[in-house]
Amino acid sequence: MDYDDTRIVIGIDFGTTYSGFAYANKVNPEIITNDTWPEQIGVLKTNTVLQYDEDFHLVDSWGSPALAKRQKKKDRGKNPPKPVELFKLHLGNIPEDKKPILPPGLSYKKAITDYLREMGKLIKETVTMRWPNVDFMTQIKIVITVPAEFSEKSKSVMRECTYNAGLINDLHTKRLQFTTEPEAAAIYCMRTLSEHFDNPVGTSFLIVDCGGGTVDLTRRKVVSRNKLGETTERTGGFCGGAYVDQEFIKFLETKVGENAIDLLRRKNYNQFQYMIQEFCRHVKLLFNGEKTSYKPYDFDLDDVCPAIKQLVTGSYKDKLDDADWSIELSYRDVKEMFDPVINKIINLIKEQLNSTKDRCAAMFLVGGFSESKYLQTRVKQEFRQRVPNISVPKQPMAAIVRGAVDYGLNTKVIKSRVLKYTYGTKTSPLWQSGDPKHRKEKDGRIYKFYTLAEKGRHVDVDEEVSHSFSVARADQRSMDMDIYVSRNSSVKYCDEEGVELLGNFSVQMQDTHLGINRSVLYTLRFGEMEIRATAKNKQSNEEYHTSFRLEFD
Incomplete structure (x- = not known):
């Protein structure tokens, strides 16, 4: 395909926990971030979650509607098919025991393909509604973002899944391109450098993309007007926001027992997942690290996860009976859930800053987890003496997908890579x-x-x-x-x-x-x-x- 035929560029941020897309017309390149999803309006991303039928063959729902819901009393005892999530982690180079367990007979490739197919339907509907005469298969370029640590093999799996999802009609088409998540974020952040520097040319800055499953880092330098070079090799790690959720589960295991959590995960996954959602809504998203402003939260297991009462035994059950099945989350408890994850992110930043003698003039935190006030505070405390400008740009959750569209509109914005x-x-x-x-x-x-x-x-x-x-x-x-x-x-x-x-x-x-x-x-x-x-x-x-x-x- 001749790129002169491209009329619309679509950026897809397929994330571990949240995904989104944005688009722009080459003639009038205003980047539009989608904010309309199934049963959701006004949010820039939706959940990377699928709900299948009982055979895990057909998709019943995706995004936010696929999340586990609070179980009504009349439905207690029923165990609907569990939502499928975190399947993107199967593409990463992590130990098998760290990858999420998928239902029998469901491969991670099918899950990725099915999710891209459902999102693809919404993309086609959204784009063709705005530009009815656009031929989706010949006049659209798609840019998908991937983590920095993804191998060539992982990108090829993504290409295969995109093809099977019907978003492209040729497996090897140049209409589908990839850029790394930190590269897309760097392009987005480059536009905001003028807020900090009169002349950003020559400025070296660090992008820390904190997603749900992964954290990606890259050093960039503005080598000329609106052109970026890479100054260090991209690095990354599996220490995103979802790992705070895992620390919460470890905490629960100390209160109800590992066996009870294991049984709950296998037999009542919907309630297990809803419990995590409640933790995120009431604790994780609000935690700012300030002890004086933190109010201990009482986690009512009888209300949030009634099935667990049948799974807890021994001394764990005796203690919970005495506490009326309520668990208090203290400031120290929550801080200890965040710290292992944030400490890994800080170590990654140190490695990047130490990898070159060039002065880093600015640092941008982007991605969904970057909105954590505690993460922002810890990073600024640790690095404010080394990096004069540390900030979170507007709409950090949309930074990657908007940068992907920008890259698709002008791939020459990237001057060099390492x-x-x-x-x-x-x-x-x-x-x-x-x-x-x-x-x-x-x-x-x-x-x-x-x-x-x-x-x-x-x-x-x-x-x-x-x-x-x-x-x-x-x-x-x-x-x-x-x-x-x-x-x-x-x-x-x-x-x-x-x-x-x-x-x-x-x-x-x-x-x-x-x-x-x-x-x-x-x-x-x-x-x-x-x-x-x-x-x-x-x-x-x-x-x-x-x-x-x-x-x-």
């Missing part, structure tokens, strides 16, 4: 003295990793790296081109720990009359968030273009 992987291919030079003997092949060759681009390298948008590779045999009629990635800076062999095959394809070289005097020019382009490769037969000038097809789990 590679977080080492990229290379497999070569087969002749084995030489000094090479490991056990790696010598029968034909006298050895398979090695050839580095095309090293981790930490600064690459400009649309920058290419190329290398010519010659055939190994005179009768060779094709050359297999691989691309491997590793988080390590120095790689010698493709089978080392941490080296992953990203993809491969073959270049036909049927004309053998030149023998070994034949070569292929292999080129990687890092202009977009997805790696694109080209291989050119230098004798026939025939070119092969590819977006790597990955092996999906």
Whole structure:
């Protein structure tokens, strides 16, 4: 597709706990953030939650309507299908035991696809209502944001799910692009730098994107008017707002017992989830860290989660009977739920600030969790001596999705990026003295990793790296081109720990009359968030273009 055909750019922020979208017309690029959702009006995001039928095949509801509701007395004892949530965490590189358990027979890919399909229906309805003559499949560009730590494989899974959801009609279309969440947030925040600096060119600033499941960080520098460069490698961690909820559950386990919580999660998930919602509404969202303003909250289990009374046993039950099944959340209790999560965020910020000697002139907190007054206070207390301007921009929850649209309207706003992987291919030079003997092949060759681009390298948008590779045999009629990635800076062999095959394809070289005097020019382009490769037969000038097809789990 020619980008000149693009009329509308849509940004999608598919989050761990909340998701949203925004859009703009290229002719009149006013960015509009959607604030109308099923059973919700006036909010910039809706919950990343699905409610299925009993077989977990068809979606009954999504977003806020899919959340667990307070169970009426007449319905007590019934156990409706539980909402499905936090499924985005399955894309992250986290231990399996930390990933949410999905219902039997429901894969995380199906959940992601189903959610994108439901959101896609609303997007199409919203956009076509405003611009009836727009062809959704040929005149719309979609930009989806992903966490900084997402691998190429995770982005490819997102592409596959977007295709299966019907938002694109070609799996490898350039109509779908990705940008990282901190990159989109940086674009959004760049617009507000003028509030702090007369001339922001040359200013280095840090973006801390605090979402529900992940926290992403990146240092950016305004290299010229409305152009951003990346000054450090993007970093991130799984320490978003949802982990405060997990600390709340750990606290409850000390009051009712781990077994009771485990049974509640498995047998009465709706009540389990509603209990978390009540904690968020009445405690988490209001906590500002000031002891003098905090009022202890009485958590009435009989009202919020009646099913748990049948699951608690022993001394836990005796104590709760005496307390009339009410648990007090003290200031110290709540602070201890926040602190482990916020401490991780502070450590991530320290690592970023220490990673370069350049002075950081500003720090922006964005994302849903950034609205936490306690988080804001802790960050400012910790870093106000090092960073003169620490702020939360307007509508921090919409920063990412609005920045994604901005990026889609002008991808040139990003001047450079820092590679977080080492990229290379497999070569087969002749084995030489000094090479490991056990790696010598029968034909006298050895398979090695050839580095095309090293981790930490600064690459400009649309920058290419190329290398010519010659055939190994005179009768060779094709050359297999691989691309491997590793988080390590120095790689010698493709089978080392941490080296992953990203993809491969073959270049036909049927004309053998030149023998070994034949070569292929292999080129990687890092202009977009997805790696694109080209291989050119230098004798026939025939070119092969590819977006790597990955092996999906």
